[in-house]
Amino acid sequence: xxxxxxxxxxxxxxxxxxxxxxxxxxxxxxxxxxxxxxxxxxxxxxxxxxxxxxxxxxxxxxxxxxxxxxxxxxxxxxxxxxxxxxxxxxxxxxxxxxxxxxxxxxxxxxxx
Amino acid sequence: xxxxxxxxxxxxxxxxxxxxxxxxxxxxxxxxxxxxxxxxxxxxxxxxxxxxxxxxxxxxxxxxxxxxxxxxxxxxxxxxxxxxxxxxxxxxxxxxxxxxxxxxxxxxxxxxxxxxxxxxxxxxxxxxxxxxxxxxxxxxxxxxxxxxxxxxxxxxxxxxxxxxxxxxxxxxxxxxxxxxxxxxxxxxxxxxxxxxxxxxxxxxxxxxxxxxxxxxxxxxxxxxxxxxxxxxxxxxxxxxxxxxxxxxxxxxxxxxxxxxxxxxxxxxxxxxxxxxxxxxxxxxxxxxxxxxxxxxxxxxxxxxxxxxxxxxxxxxxxxxxxxxxxxxxxxxxxxxxxxxxxxxxxxxxxxxxxxxxxxxxxxxxxxxxxxxxxxxxxxxxxxxxxxxxxxxxxxxxxxxxxxxxxxxxxxxxxxxxxxxxxxxxxxxxxxxxxxxxx
Numbered sequence: 001x002x003x004x005x006x007x008x009x010x011x012x013x014x015x016x017x018x019x020x021x022x023x024x025x026x027x028x029x030x031x032x033x034x035x036x037x038x039x040x041x042x043x044x045x046x047x048x049x050x051x052x053x054x055x056x057x058x059x060x061x062x063x064x065x066x067x068x069x070x071x072x073x074x075x076x077x078x079x080x081x082x083x084x085x086x087x088x089x090x091x092x093x094x095x096x097x098x099x100x101x102x103x104x105x106x107x108x109x110x111x112x
Numbered sequence: 113x114x115x116x117x118x119x120x121x122x123x124x125x126x127x128x129x130x131x132x133x134x135x136x137x138x139x140x141x142x143x144x145x146x147x148x149x150x151x152x153x154x155x156x157x158x159x160x161x162x163x164x165x166x167x168x169x170x171x172x173x174x175x176x177x178x179x180x181x182x183x184x185x186x187x188x189x190x191x192x193x194x195x196x197x198x199x200x201x202x203x204x205x206x207x208x209x210x211x212x213x214x215x216x217x218x219x220x221x222x223x224x225x226x227x228x229x230x231x232x233x234x235x236x237x238x239x240x241x242x243x244x245x246x247x248x249x250x251x252x253x254x255x256x257x258x259x260x261x262x263x264x265x266x267x268x269x270x271x272x273x274x275x276x277x278x279x280x281x282x283x284x285x286x287x288x289x290x291x292x293x294x295x296x297x298x299x300x301x302x303x304x305x306x307x308x309x310x311x312x313x314x315x316x317x318x319x320x321x322x323x324x325x326x327x328x329x330x331x332x333x334x335x336x337x338x339x340x341x342x343x344x345x346x347x348x349x350x351x352x353x354x355x356x357x358x359x360x361x362x363x364x365x366x367x368x369x370x371x372x373x374x375x376x377x378x379x380x381x382x383x384x385x386x387x388x389x390x391x392x393x394x395x396x397x398x399x400x401x402x403x404x405x406x407x408x409x410x411x412x413x414x415x416x417x418x419x420x421x422x423x424x425x426x427x428x429x430x431x432x433x434x435x436x437x438x439x440x441x442x443x444x445x446x447x448x449x450x451x452x453x454x455x456x457x458x459x460x461x462x463x464x465x466x467x468x469x470x471x472x473x474x475x476x477x478x479x480x481x482x483x484x485x486x487x488x489x490x491x492x493x494x495x496x497x498x499x500x501x502x503x504x505x506x507x508x509x510x511x512x513x514x515x516x517x518x519x520x521x522x523x524x525x526x527x528x529x530x531x532x533x534x535x536x537x538x539x540x541x542x543x544x545x546x547x548x549x550x
Contacts, residue, residue, distance in 0.1 A: 045373075045377045046317075046319055047381075047383055047384065047387060048373070048377060048423050048424060049423075049427075050316065051317075051318045
């Protein structure tokens with residue numbers, strides 16, 4: 001089992017969700033986050049006073065995946081998030097030791 | 113005999129002006145950080161309560177009663193609004209109930225002191241502020257309103273009014289001196305006494321809700337029709353002129369402000385559009401009943417450009433006038449008062465005068481300048497004294513920790529937004545829903 005984590009532009013979330021539905025991936029967790037990478041922040045101007053916004057609003061998408069579908073899902077997420085401009089974000093995959101569905105007690109792949 | 117049309121317009125105008133104060137609360141509330149929004153709104157909204165009481169007890173009487181001393185202040189004869197019921201005022205055929213006028217002018221007093229919240233936003237304590245409101249309205253607003261709004265013969269046959277309007281014959285249709293120049297000067301005094309916010313100007317403050325600011329500016333624009341056109345005190349041609357001039361000046365000022373931003377900062381901003389509208393409304397306030405629509409357009413664009421450029425003043429003066437009361441109201445009001453000396457025309461209003469551009473020479477210009485500097489000087493000095501005394505005795509400013517952690521919670525035990533759902537709050541809410549009682 002793997003955990004796919006994507007920190008991406010806020011407005012691509014629906015595209016990611018649709019891509020996952022096409023692959024029959026059933027669940028995901030989405031949270032609003034802030035951060036910066038190479039993009040850094042941006043400057044906003046209020047009545048002529050410049051305000052430097054260091055952190056950029058992003059969305060973190062977390063998806064639990066069975067090993068067999070990880071590569072396809074990774075490609076689909078990247079395709080859904082890519083605009084080609086700076087600030088598209090990052091996607092990474094980490095191994096998961098155990099997963100339990102709380103309601104039934106099912107473990108492993110059955111719990112995804 | 114009461115003129116019902118005039119009375120209806122005056123009462124409607126009073127209600128419109130009342131709406132400006134909650135509008136101002138939104139305008140100011142959106143410009144501060146989320147942790148201070150309730151405090152700023154409370155300081156603004158509280159003026160409706162405090163000034164309402166003052167007005168009843170003695171405020172109206174001191175501003176509009178028979179002159180008590182040299183055109184400087186009224187007397188106490190109308191205290192408690194005593195004797196106003198069933199009294200009518202105005203020219204024959206255009207009589208309105210004096211209580212309608214008293215209600216209309218009350219709203220002017222409320223919004224004027226509420227404007228000062230912009231100078232002390234994010235760091236003022238509520239009760240000391242309310243005390244300041246009562247003292248300031250008494251010692252600064254009431255005299256100034258008397259100087260410029262109280263006409264000879266208004267409080268009764270043979271009564272005398274204020275010196276600016278009756279002796280100097282300065283023109284101020286709807287409050288360029290008593291409201292705008294006054295609040296700008298007082299804002300400077302308050303900002304000097306209370307000191308700048310922690311971290312200012314190193315840390316710029318980002319407005320937390322620009323939609324609030326836009327909505328508040330819209331309500332101000334809407335209410336300003338009552339403020340300016342209501343000052344004709346009747347449903348008349350002068351009211352119509354003031355009405356159109358009001359919106360014209362706001363429109364051209366938005367354009368003026370945004371052009372400055374485009375050239376200076378590269379983008380026309382939302383905050384700039386809202387600020388430009390207010391600057392134009394401020395600029396046209398004193399002259400709205402005396403100038404032609406084209407004159408109003410000129411006054412608006414000048415106010416928009418000048419006020420926008422004046423924003424930088426507070427950084428030069430190292431003065432944290434948080435929400436730019438000086439730049440928008442002080443400088444805007446000053447500009448509008450002086451420009452009357454150029455654009456006023458008797459063709460628009462026979463009660464007015466001809467300005468420099470209408471063959472009147474420099475005569476009206478110097479009268480306008482004297483009135484403006486008198487209001488500015490008096491307000492600045494007296495406000496300095498009032499604010500200093502209150503600040504040194506009971507303290508006007510919140511503690512450093514309160515300011516840094518959030519003045520809403522420290523002063524009011526409330527917060528505007530539930531940004532993070534705390535576990536204890538969640539269980540409380542659940543208990544409420546499921547059990548009916550927490």
